[in-house]
Amino acid sequence: MDDLLENNFGKDVRRTTKQGLRKVHDALADTPRKADKRLQTVSLLWNYAVNKLDWPLGSNPSVGIDHFGKQREFEPWPEWMVNKLADAPATVKTAAELILGTGQRPNAAIKMERDQFRGEWMDVLDEKSDERLEVFCPEDLRDYIATLPRAGKHVLAKNLNEPLGYDAVEKAFRAWRKDLGPEAKPYVLHGLRKLAIVRLAEAGCSDAQIQAVTNQSAEMVAYYRKKADRRRLSKAAHTRRI
Structure with a gap:
């Protein structure tokens, strides 16, 4: 609005x-x-x-316009694309670190305040339920945030009191993604949240442990666990072959 x-x-x-x-x-x-x-x-x-207001506006112009609807599930980023973040613009790199490290949806991660990080613990937001959760903060995310200059109360600050908007970060991400070539086009910021799930599953976390981090449904966790299991099993198979 x-x-x-x-x-x-x-x-x-x-x-x-x-x-x-x-x-x-x-x-x-x-x-x-x-x-x-x-x-x-x-x-x-x-x-x-x-x-409700009795405004004489006539028929609703949105009626009859087809929605894109539910798209294919967001694909987790491939490792080659994650590795490219080392040379990404600071805004894109920081947004990616926040999404990967917290497991949150991109919008919630981008709007995080520094006060949400308290040593080993952090407060994350489940945007669907509007619920704040206290979860463990990975050490690599803590170390990364500690290197960032403080420009306001938000990690990605627009000014002293406001965060950068999602649109600004997403625009910078799309410009960076374009420079990576056509093979990067299918991947979006939300895919980093999915990669976070895959990495947790590959590390041997149970569904309950993953849900404690991301607060996702059991069905969604199971969907991305299949990807993790396939990657882990295929790696083990080829390792035995060598």
Whole structure:
């Protein structure tokens, strides 16, 4: 809603058209969930204005525009792409370290405050349930954050009191990803959260232990555990062959 307000403040909402809204939706195709969320937000606001405020807006322009819908599950990043983070822009590298180290969704990781880190422990946010959880903070993440200059109360700070927005980080990530070549295009920031699950599974963590870190459903953990098991078993098979 804040993004809509920032881009459309002062405009006549009655001039919103299906064609214009479809163009915005298509422009966000690289981030399908964000694109669909934009349509859903416009629809909710439009219906509220018509049904609750009696604004004479006419028919809802979002009706009839096909959503991208549920996409294929986000693929965990390959190790070659993780290794490229060493030379990534600071914003991208820090966002990646936060997502990998905390197991959170990208938006929650990007908005983390320094006070959420307390030695061996950290507070993480499950955005779906709006629940804050206290979990163990990996030593490599603690060490990385300790090297960062303090520019505000957030790890990724826009100013003293505000974090960098997800859009700013995602834009920097897409520019960096483009430089890596076409083989990097299928991978998105959310894939780092999936990689965190795979790494925990490969390290021998139980489903319950993984859920204690990521707070995901048993079904989702099981889905990515299969990837971890396949990688581990294939490595063991080829090691025996040599």
